[in-house]
Every structure is written in structure tokens, then in C-alpha cells.
Amino acid sequence: MSVREPLLQVDGLTVEFATLRHRLKVLEDVSLTVHPGEIVGLVGESGSGKSVTAMSVMGLLPDIAGVASGSIGFDGTELTGLSRKAMREMRGRDMAMIFQEPMTSLNPVHTVSFQIGEVLVEHFGASPAQAHAKAVELMAAVGIPDAARRALDYPHQLSGGMRQRVMIAMAMACQPKLLLADEPTTALDVTIQAQILDLMRSLRDQFNMAILMITHDLGVIAQMAERVVVMYAGQVVEEGTAAQIFDRPAHPYTRLLIRSIPSARHKSARLDAIPGSTPSAHAFPQGCRFHPRCPEAVDRCRTETQALHGLPEGRSSRCWRSLEALQDTVAAS
Amino acid sequence: MTMALLEVQDLTKEFVVERSLLGAQRATLRAVHNVSFKMAPGETLGIVGESGCGKTTLGRLILRLLDPTGGSIRFDGQDITHLSLRQMRGLRQDIQVVFQDPYSSLNPRLTVRAIIGEPLSNFGFSTAEITRRVGEVMEVVGLQPDTMDRNPHAFSGGQRQRIGIARALALRPKLIVCDEAVSALDVSIQAQILNLLADIQQEFGLTLLFISHNLGVIRHVSHRIAVMYLGEIVELATERDLFENPLHPYTRALISAVPEADIHERTERVPLDGEIPSPVNPPPGCPFHTRCPIARPRCGSDLPDYREWSPRRMVRCHFPGEALPTFAETATERALP
Numbered sequence: 001m002s003v004r005e006p007l008l009q010v011d012g013l014t015v016e017f018a019t020l021r022h023r024l025k026v027l028e029d030v031s032l033t034v035h036p037g038e039i040v041g042l043v044g045e046s047g048s049g050k051s052v053t054a055m056s057v058m059g060l061l062p063d064i065a066g067v068a069s070g071s072i073g074f075d076g077t078e079l080t081g082l083s084r085k086a087m088r089e090m091r092g093r094d095m096a097m098i099f100q101e102p103m104t105s106l107n108p109v110h111t112v113s114f115q116i117g118e119v120l121v122e123h124f125g126a127s128p129a130q131a132h133a134k135a136v137e138l139m140a141a142v143g144i145p146d147a148a149r150r151a152l153d154y155p156h157q158l159s160g161g162m163r164q165r166v167m168i169a170m171a172m173a174c175q176p177k178l179l180l181a182d183e184p185t186t187a188l189d190v191t192i193q194a195q196i197l198d199l200m201r202s203l204r205d206q207f208n209m210a211i212l213m214i215t216h217d218l219g220v221i222a223q224m225a226e227r228v229v230v231m232y233a234g235q236v237v238e239e240g241t242a243a244q245i246f247d248r249p250a251h252p253y254t255r256l257l258i259r260s261i262p263s264a265r266h267k268s269a270r271l272d273a274i275p276g277s278t279p280s281a282h283a284f285p286q287g288c289r290f291h292p293r294c295p296e297a298v299d300r301c302r303t304e305t306q307a308l309h310g311l312p313e314g315r316s317s318r319c320w321r322s323l324e325a326l327q328d329t330v331a332a333s
Numbered sequence: 334m335t336m337a338l339l340e341v342q343d344l345t346k347e348f349v350v351e352r353s354l355l356g357a358q359r360a361t362l363r364a365v366h367n368v369s370f371k372m373a374p375g376e377t378l379g380i381v382g383e384s385g386c387g388k389t390t391l392g393r394l395i396l397r398l399l400d401p402t403g404g405s406i407r408f409d410g411q412d413i414t415h416l417s418l419r420q421m422r423g424l425r426q427d428i429q430v431v432f433q434d435p436y437s438s439l440n441p442r443l444t445v446r447a448i449i450g451e452p453l454s455n456f457g458f459s460t461a462e463i464t465r466r467v468g469e470v471m472e473v474v475g476l477q478p479d480t481m482d483r484n485p486h487a488f489s490g491g492q493r494q495r496i497g498i499a500r501a502l503a504l505r506p507k508l509i510v511c512d513e514a515v516s517a518l519d520v521s522i523q524a525q526i527l528n529l530l531a532d533i534q535q536e537f538g539l540t541l542l543f544i545s546h547n548l549g550v551i552r553h554v555s556h557r558i559a560v561m562y563l564g565e566i567v568e569l570a571t572e573r574d575l576f577e578n579p580l581h582p583y584t585r586a587l588i589s590a591v592p593e594a595d596i597h598e599r600t601e602r603v604p605l606d607g608e609i610p611s612p613v614n615p616p617p618g619c620p621f622h623t624r625c626p627i628a629r630p631r632c633g634s635d636l637p638d639y640r641e642w643s644p645r646r647m648v649r650c651h652f653p654g655e656a657l658p659t660f661a662e663t664a665t666e667r668a669l670p
Contacts, residue, residue, distance in 0.1 A: 219592035262553035273524035
């Protein structure tokens with residue numbers, strides 16, 4: 001691990017949703033770091049809290065939600081408690097986000113050129129003509145053929161893959177230091193997904209832009225991320241380099257999740273399914289939140305709250321048996 | 334092959350699409366074009382392809398939820414291509430379907446007993462018999478029979494898909510069409526449902542037509558696989574042949590694009606530019622030639638025959654099996670400005 005300052009440092013973040021009857025802790029004690037130019041994968045199944053984590057960083061939590069404790073440091077600034085105006089400044093310039101379904105984030109009544117250029121007019125005082133020229137340039141840079149003509153199209157005239165490229169062009173307009181990508185390729189076909197992932201990787205290489213890649217797809221994570229954060233039931237359960245996570249997972253959830261994916265590279269006779277289903281925030285289990293589904297659970301897992309703790313080689317896990325499990329895999333290999 | 338349970342010959346479906354509000358200009362969308370295959374009893378045939386390739390339309394044609402424009406469908410020795418709705422009723426016992434979304438495909442106002450029992454009551458089973466059979470299939474799919482009087486919202490996504498499968502099983506069909514049956518589920522739940530489908534296929538000798546865009550899932554469940562592109566089957570082979578030695582350039586590009594959950598399998602991607610052309614104006618010649626890395630002039634004018642390459646192996650390409658460039662070889666000319 002290098003000693004450079006992290007670009008993003010989320011520390012002990014707890015987020016609550018206030019409903020009519022309850023206060024739901026949807027995130028509890030979430031910590032993660034992203035260094036400049038680094039691609040970090042944030043992976044989890046539905047309800048794990050990965051999108052709420054991203055929304056907290058962007059300052060886009062819904063009104064019913066609030067940060068109960070913890071901090072979000074970005075490039076030397078503490079983001080929790082920042083005014084809406086200051087947060088909007090930050091979003092336009094230093095961090096940007098792309099979503100799964102670009103159609104819902106694009107305005108149907110404006111041309112794509114207008115939407116890409118808007119941020120330049122808004123934050124950098126560009127004239128409309130300058131903004132348009134820059135928009136065409138950005139569209140070409142994200143691989144949209146015939147960019148000058150497509151710039152005048154409306155979102156509905158573009159395919160899903162092209163819309164996602166437009167979203168990326170919008171995000172790139174201000175040359176952000178951090179791109180949060182929430183399931184950016186989940187709605188796309190696999191050949192188009194491969195194109196978009198290549199594009200994101202090459203933009204990172206060119207502009208040293210950090211990417212927090214949020215997805216349920218461990219395949220995308222394995223191909224893209226340098227470090228991986230695994231979430232389950234509102235908590236980080238494991239964190240490490242891609243090699244550590246995929247080759248020697250320390251938490252039983254990570255281990256089982258990787259084994260439950262059917263591979264296109266080899267035929268598997270039977271999949272290792274994880275029994276049960278993911279708990280909702282209304283009923284997170286006591287003790288280790290994964291214990292009802294964990295084949296290795298013992299009494300201590302059912303009663304004792306587990307904390308994320310450090311392990312050798314700079315990785316961490318929320319399972320108290322991880323050290324033992326890692327020593328076993330070393331002994332076995 | 335023993336006698337086929339399902340035999341599809343030159344199946345074609347065209348939709349008329351209105352191009353102007355007045356309907357003056359009409360165009361046809363070719364969703365499925367000259368598709369032919371056979372399925373043996375007990376077999377799983379995977380249909381894989383990207384959005385708009387016609388895989389869902391193909392499933393709906395076989396279910397006779399849509400009327401084909403051309404070609405024929407034979408099921409269990411009987412030509413069912415032009416059966417009327419009334420005549421199809423009898424066949425509904427034998428051909429069932431499991432849909433993608435376990436949230437929208439189950440009526441939220443009915444109990445699970447009514448949902449699973451509906452096909453049974455349509456065929457005149459008594460109330461006592463329905464309760465017995467519903468309990469039976471719930472056990473088969475791993476649900477507690479004593480929960481049959483609850484509504485779907487009391488169940489998780491994975492459990493709802495089990496309800497959908499139980500409903501399809503209730504009439505003891507011969508063929509089940511699974512249309513993206515696990516695509517909406519989390520991976521840990523997806524694995525449970527895939528294992529369940531394998532178990533019930535074994536137990537009941539079911540034949541499965543499994544439609545999915547997910548190549549890992551398709552490889553896992555299928556004995557044989559058909560790859561579709563713009564309404565055509567471009568390649569059909571056994572699971573092993575298709576993945577170990579794909580012949581069609583599209584099959585190879587598709588397989589190479591799958592991100593594998595293994596950091597040692599960083600993919601040597603076959604470059605595939607552009608996007609799927611519109612099925613309203615499909616390109617002449619081979620439908621794939623506009624994106625094919627090895628296309629020649631001939632591919633732009635002549636549609637390749639759907640021909641037998643080796644026993645039980647079909648391909649629609651003028652140059653099957655020819656070496657393709659990899660992404661690394663062409664990466665230099667792709668550098669961004």
C-alpha cells in the first residue's frame with residue numbers, strides 16, 4: 001500500500017431512513033477509500049447498501065434519509081454537513097456519477113449537445129457555442145460515431161449503448177477526479193458492455209480519474225477493479241485487492257458468492273447456492289448479519305456483533321474466523 | 334435422435350410497424366426468420382442472444398401466444414402451427430412457461446393456492462385435488478405447503494420465482510419455456526433456482542427451452558445451444574462444441590465479451606464495433622456482416638445457408654471457424670483522440 005492521500009475516504013458511515021414508524025439503519029459503519037486514479041469495485045446484492053453509499057458520497061440522499069454518524073472526506077473537504085450549494089459545486093466539478101438507466105437521467109426535451117455542454121456553461125462560464133464545440137469533441141472521445149450530427153439528436157433517438165456514452169461524455173465534461181458508476185453496464189448487451197468498460201478504463205488511463213464502480217456483477221468487478229469492497233446487509237464485510245478477494249476470499253459470503261456464479265469458461269456440474277435470501281433493513285439479523293445463511297456459522301456468530309478488522313497484507317474482513325480461514329488456504333496450497 | 338418432442342421448421346414472424354401516425358407508410362419488422370431446430374424429450378435447448386435478436390418472440394411463437402407468419406411447429410407428432418385458441422387449450426397442459434419477473438407475473442391479489450391452482454381449475458380438477466396437487470408441487474420447488482394461503486408479497490424474489498415454477502409444473506407438462514427465468518434474481522438466489530430446475534428436469538424428464546442473454550447461465554443449463562442474431566439462428570451446437578470451438582464469428586465475439594469473475598481470465602476480446610442493426614431494415618446478405626471482423630464483399634450480398642457443419646452442428650456463415658483478430662491486435666488503431 002502506498003502512503004499517498006486517499007481521494008475519497010468514507011469512515012464509519014451510518015445512514016438512517018426515517019419511515020412513519022421506524023428509523024431504519026440502512027448503512028452501518030461503512031468505511032472505504034479510493035485513491036487518485038484507482039478503480040475500486042463496490043459489490044453487493046440487492047439491499048446491500050451499495051447504491052445508498054454512492055448516493056451519500058454524491059450528497060443525493062432522499063429527504064427521508066440522513067447521515068447519523070461517520071464522515072466522508074473528499075480531496076481534503078468534509079462532505080457531511082456541506083450546504084446544498086457547496087455540494088452542487090463539488091458535484092459539477094470534481095465528482096460525477098453515471099447510472100444504470102441513462103434514459104432516466106437524460107432530459108428528453110433537450111439535445112444531447114445541450115446537456116453535455118450545460119455543465120460547462122454552468123461551472124466554467126463557457127459560451128453556448130464553446131459548449132457545443134466541446135460537447136462534440138467529448139462525444140467523439142467517448143466513441144460516438146458521426147458526433148457532429150449526433151450532437152443534435154434527442155436522447156430517444158439514440159440506442160442504449162450510445163445513451164450511456166452520452167452520460168459518460170457528460171460526466172467527463174468537467175474532468176472529474178472521481179467518477180461514481182452505479183451499475184453502468186447492467187442494462188446493456190454483453191458486446192456493448194465490453195465496449196463501455198474498455199472506454200471507462202481508457203478514460204481512467206488518460207485522465208488519471210478515479211472510478212468507484214458499483215455493481216452486483218462480480219465479472220465486471222474482476223475485469224475492472226484494482227481493489228474490491230464487498231457489502232452485505234448494509235455493512236462492508238470484506239475489503240482487499242482484486243487478487244485477494246477473488247483468489248483467497250476471507251469472508252464466507254464472498255467465497256460463496258464467487259462460487260455461485262455460472263461460468264462461461266467451463267461447465268459446472270452443480271452450483272454452490274447460498275441458502276435463504278438477503279435480509280431487508282427491517283430485519284437485519286443479530287450477531288453476524290450473514291449467520292442465518294452461513295454454512296460455517298457457530299454460536300458466537302449468532303450472538304456477537306462483528307466488527308470489520310484488519311488482516312495481514314492490508315486487507316480486512318468482518319468474519320472473526322477469517323484469519324484462521326486464510327491460514328488454512330495458505331497451508332493447503 | 335429419438336422422435337423429436339418439438340420440431341420447428343423455417344419459423345418466421347414479421348410484425349407490421351406503423352411508421353407514421355396515419356399509417357400511410359408501413360414497414361415490416363422481421364423478428365424471427367427461417368428458424369429451424371428439433372428438441373429431444375428430456376433435453377435442454379438454450380437460446381442465447383442480445384436484445385432484439387428474436388429469442389423472446391421465438392418463445393412466444395412456440396407457446397402459440399403469437400401466430401407465425403411462416404414455417405411450422407410440430408409438438409409431440411402433431412402440427413400445432415395453425416391450431417385455434419380452442420384447440421390449443423388441450424396443449425396448454427403440455428407446454429408451460431416461466432417468465433422473467435417474479436414480481437409482475439404473479440397476481441398480487443390472489444393467494445399462492447389460487448395462483449398455482451389456476452391452471453388446474455381451468456382443467457376441471459376438484460378443489461380437494463387442487464389443494465393436494467398445489468401442496469405437492471410446492472414441496473417439489475422447496476416451498477412450505479402451509480404457506481399456500483398467503484399472497485405473493487409475503488414471499489421474497491427467489492420464493493416468487495419458485496411459485497412461478499410450481500405453477501408451470503402443476504399440470505405436469507412435457508415442455509417448459511423459461512424466458513429469462515433467473516435474470517431478475519440476485520446471483521446467490523439465481524444459483525438456487527438453476528439447481529432447482531436441474532432437479533425437477535431429472536425427476537420429471539422435462540424438456541426445457543431456456544431463453545437467456547446470460548452466457549454463463551446458458552452454458553450451465555443447456556445440453557445444446559442456439560445463438561440468435563437479428564432473428565436468425567447463426568449457430569447451433571452442443572454446449573461443449575459451442576463454447577470450446579465456436580464457429581460463427583458472432584458466437585466467438587459474444588463469448589469473448591463475457592466478463593468472467595476470475596482475475597486470471599482477463600478476456601482476449603474479439604473486437605466488435607457498432608451495434609445491432611434495426612430489424613425493420615435488416616442489412617442484405619449475412620445479417621452480421623456490418624459488425625463482422627472478417628466480412629468479405631460476398632457477405633454483404635449473399636445470405637449464407639443454414640448448413641450442417643458436422644453431425645448435430647449447424648452454422649450460418651460463409652467462413653465458419655476462420656481466425657479472428659483479437660482486441661490487442663487492433664488496439665493501436667482504436668486509441669482515443
